[in-house]
Amino acid sequence: MRDNPNPLSMQLKLNPDDFLPASDEEKQSLVVMRDSVSFWKDGLRRLGKNKIAMVSLVAVVIIMLFSFVVPSFYPYSYEEQIRGSENMAPMKYSEEEQARIDAGEHIFPHVLGTDKLGRDYAIRVMMGSRISLIVGLVAAVIILIIGSVFGSIAAFFGGWVDLIMMRIVDIIYTVPDILLIVLLSFALKAPLESLSQMPGFGWIQVVGRNLISIFIVFALLYWVGMARMVRSQILMLKESEYVTAARALGASNGRIIKKHLLTNCIGTLIVTTTLQIPSSIFTESFLSFLGLGVAVPMPSLGSLASDAINGLNTYPYLLFIPAILISLIILSFNLLGDGLRDAFDPKMKN
Amino acid sequence: MVRYILKRLGLAIVTIWIVATLTFFLMNMVPGGPFLSEKAVSPKALATLEEKYGLDKPLFEQYITYMKGAVHGDFGDSLKQRGRTVMSIITTKFPVSARVGGLAVLFSFLLGVPLGCISALNRGKAGDNAIIVIATCGIAVPSFVVCTVLMYIFGVRLKWLPTLGLSTWKNYIMPIAALAFYPTAYITRLMRSSMLDVLGQDYMRTARAKGLNQFISLFKHALRNAVLPVVTYLGPLLAYTVTGSFIVEKIFTIPGLGGEFIGSITSRDYTVIMGTTIFLAALMVIMNVIVDIVYKLVDPRIKLK
Amino acid sequence: MSDYLVSIEHERLSFFTPAGEVKALNDVSFQVKQGEVLGIVGESGSGKSVTAYSLMGLTAYPGKLLGGSLDFNGHHINDMTEKQMQKIRGNEISIIFQDPMTSLNPVYTIGNQIREVIKLHTDKSKSEVQARAVELLELVGINEPERRLRQYPHELSGGMRQRVMIAIALACEPKLLIADEPTTALDVTIQAQILELMMSLKDKMGMAILMITHDLGVVASMCDRIAVMYAGNIVEYGTTDDIFYSPKHEYTKGLIRSIPRMDSKGHERLIPIEGTPVDLLNPPKGCPFASRCDKCMRICLREKAPVMYFGDVHYTSCWMNQKAELEGGTKE
Numbered sequence: 002m003r004d005n006p007n008p009l010s011m012q013l014k015l016n017p018d019d020f021l022p023a024s025d026e027e028k029q030s031l032v033v034m035r036d037s038v039s040f041w042k043d044g045l046r047r048l049g050k051n052k053i054a055m056v057s058l059v060a061v062v063i064i065m066l067f068s069f070v071v072p073s074f075y076p077y078s079y080e081e082q083i084r085g086s087e088n089m090a091p092m093k094y095s096e097e098e099q100a101r102i103d104a105g106e107h108i109f110p111h112v113l114g115t116d117k118l119g120r121d122y123a124i125r126v127m128m129g130s131r132i133s134l135i136v137g138l139v140a141a142v143i144i145l146i147i148g149s150v151f152g153s154i155a156a157f158f159g160g161w162v163d164l165i166m167m168r169i170v171d172i173i174y175t176v177p178d179i180l181l182i183v184l185l186s187f188a189l190k191a192p193l194e195s196l197s198q199m200p201g202f203g204w205i206q207v208v209g210r211n212l213i214s215i216f217i218v219f220a221l222l223y224w225v226g227m228a229r230m231v232r233s234q235i236l237m238l239k240e241s242e243y244v245t246a247a248r249a250l251g252a253s254n255g256r257i258i259k260k261h262l263l264t265n266c267i268g269t270l271i272v273t274t275t276l277q278i279p280s281s282i283f284t285e286s287f288l289s290f291l292g293l294g295v296a297v298p299m300p301s302l303g304s305l306a307s308d309a310i311n312g313l314n315t316y317p318y319l320l321f322i323p324a325i326l327i328s329l330i331i332l333s334f335n336l337l338g339d340g341l342r343d344a345f346d347p348k349m350k351n
Numbered sequence: 352m353v354r355y356i357l358k359r360l361g362l363a364i365v366t367i368w369i370v371a372t373l374t375f376f377l378m379n380m381v382p383g384g385p386f387l388s389e390k391a392v393s394p395k396a397l398a399t400l401e402e403k404y405g406l407d408k409p410l411f412e413q414y415i416t417y418m419k420g421a422v423h424g425d426f427g428d429s430l431k432q433r434g435r436t437v438m439s440i441i442t443t444k445f446p447v448s449a450r451v452g453g454l455a456v457l458f459s460f461l462l463g464v465p466l467g468c469i470s471a472l473n474r475g476k477a478g479d480n481a482i483i484v485i486a487t488c489g490i491a492v493p494s495f496v497v498c499t500v501l502m503y504i505f506g507v508r509l510k511w512l513p514t515l516g517l518s519t520w521k522n523y524i525m526p527i528a529a530l531a532f533y534p535t536a537y538i539t540r541l542m543r544s545s546m547l548d549v550l551g552q553d554y555m556r557t558a559r560a561k562g563l564n565q566f567i568s569l570f571k572h573a574l575r576n577a578v579l580p581v582v583t584y585l586g587p588l589l590a591y592t593v594t595g596s597f598i599v600e601k602i603f604t605i606p607g608l609g610g611e612f613i614g615s616i617t618s619r620d621y622t623v624i625m626g627t628t629i630f631l632a633a634l635m636v637i638m639n640v641i642v643d644i645v646y647k648l649v650d651p652r653i654k655l656k
Numbered sequence: 657m658s659d660y661l662v663s664i665e666h667e668r669l670s671f672f673t674p675a676g677e678v679k680a681l682n683d684v685s686f687q688v689k690q691g692e693v694l695g696i697v698g699e700s701g702s703g704k705s706v707t708a709y710s711l712m713g714l715t716a717y718p719g720k721l722l723g724g725s726l727d728f729n730g731h732h733i734n735d736m737t738e739k740q741m742q743k744i745r746g747n748e749i750s751i752i753f754q755d756p757m758t759s760l761n762p763v764y765t766i767g768n769q770i771r772e773v774i775k776l777h778t779d780k781s782k783s784e785v786q787a788r789a790v791e792l793l794e795l796v797g798i799n800e801p802e803r804r805l806r807q808y809p810h811e812l813s814g815g816m817r818q819r820v821m822i823a824i825a826l827a828c829e830p831k832l833l834i835a836d837e838p839t840t841a842l843d844v845t846i847q848a849q850i851l852e853l854m855m856s857l858k859d860k861m862g863m864a865i866l867m868i869t870h871d872l873g874v875v876a877s878m879c880d881r882i883a884v885m886y887a888g889n890i891v892e893y894g895t896t897d898d899i900f901y902s903p904k905h906e907y908t909k910g911l912i913r914s915i916p917r918m919d920s921k922g923h924e925r926l927i928p929i930e931g932t933p934v935d936l937l938n939p940p941k942g943c944p945f946a947s948r949c950d951k952c953m954r955i956c957l958r959e960k961a962p963v964m965y966f967g968d969v970h971y972t973s974c975w976m977n978q979k980a981e982l983e984g985g986t987k988e
Contacts, residue, residue: 020954023957172373175367176370177631177632179613179616184616187382279491286493306499320503327493328496329491331492332491335491556759558761560753561773562744562747563742563746575763576761649763650763651763652810
């Protein structure tokens with residue numbers, strides 16, 4: 002037998018007590034068990050740890066405050082034309098205003114200057130981002146509902162139902178969307194106008210029928226991506242072994258849908274919807290830029306940028322402010338969506 | 352393979368036909384018409400115009416006449432641009448858009464793929480972070496913002512680049528940069544995530560275990576697998592981009608098909624709308640067939656059915 | 657220690673994940689002689705694959721070798737550059753992975769992937785490379801080799817693909833073949849065929865095999881020596897007979913109790929090892945197995961047991977042996 006390098010005589014001080022069996026409590030005290038946490042709790046914790054996502058969330062909240070809350074007590078309105086103060090640079094006052102200030106009156110500064118019709122630009126930008134955010138949020142909800150219903154019906158029924166429904170999706174993909182938007186805004190002109198005369202529909206005038214037709218176009222066209230995704234997700238889940246296992250254990254269809262399909266899809270749905278918001282804002286700004294968006298005098302970030310192009314040489318900030326803001330909104334939603342994906346849908350994470 | 356292509360082309364024709372039919376009826380159902388907006392058109396003159404272009408006939412008859420012509424390659428005359436056929440408009444305007452758009456797609460592919468790879472290979476390091484931040488910002492900036500900012504900086508302020516038309520090679524730089532901006536950022540992100548996915552695959556470990564150096568394992572084993580999602584994205588992208596972007600063409604005053612298409616919609620030039628829509632749809636469908644074939648060539652697992 | 661093909665001394669390796677340092681290997685030492693089969697047994701996460709990969713210089717991204725020395729066939733792996741390692745990989749050391757379904761690149765033919773490694777490490781001509789590829793497929797028992805070489809991985813069954821992986825691994829007649837759970841993903845009947853193939857090829861080519869597995873049945877029939885790993889430590893090491901007939905560590909004993917026996921009389925129940933493996937983010941300071949051990953003593957929770965030898969080869973670190981010696985000593 003080889004000599005043990007470490008016989009019992011050793012450096013360690015041992016006493017007979019050490020060789021008594023350890024109690025369960027003593028054993029447990031050493032086991033560091035991580036708490037098992039629920040899907041939501043775990044996801045939120047991961048989201049909270051993601052600095053980029055939290056910064057984006059804060060940015061979104063701030064932009065929302067400025068778009069929805071601040072305008073209600075802002076001293077200027079988006080359509081109010083202040084005479085004599087056209088095309089003023091930021092923080093400047095018109096002669097008339099200067100005179101009133103000299104007279105001891107307090108006048109709120111035009112933080113971002115005024116446009117060529119003498120309207121306070123700051124409030125217009127805020128209203129513009131309000132429109133963009135409304136478009137993004139409403140469109141995302143519309144797309145979420147139509148897309149997920151369509152996709153899940155196709156996936157559930159399968160066979161020729163699926164085949165026909167997916168063909169429809171393909172065709173919608175192929176029709177140029179601008180064509181439909183323009184044609185729809187022409188087509189909806191008369192019906193919407195007569196509708197706006199009716200009591201309770203006056204808001205259509207304010208929002209503009211173009212914006213309504215944008216929503217209708219989103220409802221008609223842009224759900225296809227969502228539908229494809231939901232369909233493939235459900236098809237995959239339908240084949241997955243735990244669903245088969247649940248079925249083998251005698252779970253009802255309702256239970257399988259509620260317990261397995263829904264909980265597994267919900268992460269993907271949240272993420273896709275969040276990422277849909279910036280893409281809708283993108284489209285709206287593009288259409289407003291073309292003059293197909295909101296009705297004047299209501300501004301949107303796209304139409305503000307479009308209006309500013311002609312004066313680009315002299316008043317570049319009129320273009321840059323809405324341009325930067327729109328990029329910022331899209332960026333924040335994108336990053337927030339990425340963060341949500343990492344937190345709630347680890348399967349999609351790369 | 353040949354049978355598959357024929358079958359897909361058959362399906363493509365059906366899709367194009369459906370799109371054309373939908374467009375035709377939708378366009379005609381919308382109130383208004385091509386000659387209504389023109390000033391001081393007497394009812395008599397209007398009637399003569401409508402008779403000349405066959406717009407006085409019942410809608411279904413018009414549809415049959417149009418489709419018969421279209422099958423034979425005759426897309427009719429433009430209603431608004433007197434004396435020009437739709438075909439001649441497409442053949443003169445499309446090459447302009449295709450040149451700018453094609454180059455933009457080429458650049459975004461040549462730039463996006465390597466950037467995505469570099470980013471994936473340096474995951475978590477400074478280079479990766481820089482690329483990802485830029486690419487994420489890149490997909491957040493709308494094209495009209497890119498156009499106007501480029502225009503302001505290089506055209507108006509620095510006066511380095513011309514802002515109108517396409518007379519010299521310098522004129523191409525800004526439109527191409529504006530068009531390639533978003534796709535480059537998108538491809539970079541797509542390539543990065545797909546590369547990271549591939550790098551984690553077991554066969555990459557096998558390649559290293561064989562003793563291959565990083566370049567061979569990257570170029571031979573990873574790239575071919577990782578580029579597949581980019582190929583899928585590239586098909587529709589190419590179809591959209593070569594037909595021209597309205598915004599870019601408007602801002603840089605490029606006489607391309609994108610501007611023509613939007614112009615025809617607002618002026619209700621029915622024959623031009625139909626012609627360009629069919630052209631765009633055909634291009635789209637053909638691109639998808641090409642993507643499927645390329646996919647099959649890159650990945651032998653795909654079965655063409 | 658030049659008579660050893662592989663000699664690993666006091667290897668320590670950690671993965672630096674966002675959650676913290678995961679101590680995957682904690683003072684691992686073992687040797688493999690030329691032509692010998694060493695089995696490394698342990699449950700998932702015990703560090704057996706990590707050990708093998710580090711020997712090939714294939715430690716994955718957040719992993720870092722922190723200490724110890726790795727020697728292979730006269731090479732000091734610690735000091736070798738990536739370029740030098742590339743010459744050895746696939747040539748002197750080869751590896752077969754667990755899942756043959758994903759270990760071959762789906763977009764290249766079998767032939768391409770076999771020829772690649774031959775071309776890389778030899779300067780054979782094109783026709784010689786092709787002949788060698790055919791020869792290799794015959795060697796691993798694939799018929800119609802010329803046709804198979806033109807096929808893609810997805811056209812082959814799992815067992816076939818594992819044979820192809822073996823062919824790739826053996827292409828340059830390596831000194832050491834690492835088999836990382838080579839049969840886990842295969843059907844039971846195919847498992848036996850693959851193991852048999854590996855043993856017959858070992859006899860033919862005289863290489864050493866490092867067999868990584870959690871299947872005690874596999875090591876019993878194949879291996880000369882066995883290392884039992886738990887939570888990044890080798891808790892017991894010995895010849896196959898030592899491990900199976902006189903296990904000295906409570907974990908090894910538990911493992912052996914948990915295999916069904918052919919010669920059992922009546923209805924003996926299998927005894928599972930209760931509990932879950934330790935969290936390597938916070939490894940306990942005492943014996944890693946303590947919390948799951950039914951003989952656990954107070955000292956086990958506090959202090960790691962010193963290594964104790966039984967004979968020249970067989971060693972373990974378990975306080976139960978010290979206790980036995982102590983009690984034996986007091987009785988005398």
